[in-house]
Amino acid sequence: MSTVFSLSDSDSEDDIPSSPSSLTSLPSTANPIYPLMDIPSCFPPVFDSVTLSPSVKDKRRFYNVYSGDQCGCFRDWADASGRVSCVKGNWYKAYDTWEEALDGWRQNCHSYYCHPADFVDRTLFISETTVNVPEATVAPPSQHNVVFLPASAPQANSTSSSLPSTHTMRSLSPASPSKLSSRGSASSHSRTALRHWAVSTTGFSSVVSTSQASRLFDEAVAARREVDMCEISSFDEALDWFNRLSLAS
Structure with a gap:
């Protein structure tokens, strides 16, 4: 000191x-x-x-x-x-x-130094410091085929919402990418924040809300289409999951 x-x-x-x-x-x-x-x-x-x-x-x-x-x-x-x-x-x-x-x-x-006109000769130096405040910037568009869709209705509480359960989802690989969702779903942040799901089915790969994930899951089951879903907590986690899914296919 x-x-x-x-x-x-x-x-x-x-x-x-x-x-x-x-x-x-x-x-x-x-x-x-x-x-x-x-x-x-x-x-x-x-x-x-x-x-x-x-x-x-x-x-x-x-x-x-x-x-x-x-x-x-x-x-x-x-x-x-x-x-x-x-x-x-x-x-x-x-x-x-x-x-x-x-x-x-x-x-x-x-x-x-540029002291003011009323500066007293040979007095104590006091440096002027400025705080650099970062400016907000717009992120560049993603190069991946992943989009966030608007939610069709306000998010209900987790006990009443119809969630696609992970044990009913089909995986393209024995090392299921859906296991990556366990970290995010266990945190308190994911229980209070708006939840999103990464969805991959025939001709469609996207990140959607819980209600949209349920709808897409029901449609895929009714049409007997293969569908993979994973609850994600961040955009980076979604990209990682899609990459793993692509390598496994």
């Missing part, structure tokens, strides 16, 4: 400088990209998970993370690497001293 050190007034030389007056005494690298007083720049938040009392004057390196969802100056490489390693577009730079890290942050600020 990283500790975020906010900027606060302090009398210790080892603490992070927090006010414009204390920052003016820090040396910067030669020939900065922009004069520091011409354009307001932000101050990086400092993160350290190694010690509870960090010092910007110790011998550890400084890792400025300039992009991503948590920008700032990290004192521990493990913390910084977790935000830049294998993360496309995130980048960092290491510095030997706090003064170099602070100057590098300011130059990056001048080059990439």
Whole structure:
């Protein structure tokens, strides 16, 4: 867990400088990209998970993370690497001293950040993060001969509806594809959701409602046609069942 050190007034030389007056005494690298007083720049938040009392004057390196969802100056490489390693577009730079890290942050600020007009020079940097909300898309049409037919009547409860029983269905293979329906019918979701059946008979392969499955089953029995049915809980399960049935025929 990283500790975020906010900027606060302090009398210790080892603490992070927090006010414009204390920052003016820090040396910067030669020939900065922009004069520091011409354009307001932000101050990086400092993160350290190694010690509870960090010092910007110790011998550890400084890792400025300039992009991503948590920008700032990290004192521990493990913390910084977790935000830049294998993360496309995130980048960092290491510095030997706090003064170099602070100057590098300011130059990056001048080059990439667009602070508002009322931004106070050398105040704490707060990154703006946006949440990517996925947009709804229309699925491409299926390449399989499987369609969902509209139900002819509202679904009745499972005790009163006429279900085609699996033991009366005929299979084209000893390894009956209808056994795949046991997983879906045993779940609580299938007992409360609208139930569908995959039906395969002469010249007809489709996914239908329970009432339509009963009608098709009765018609096939009356006409002495071979019919295979399987209760399914998803479109993928129906496709898998039809594929197995096709291979078995």
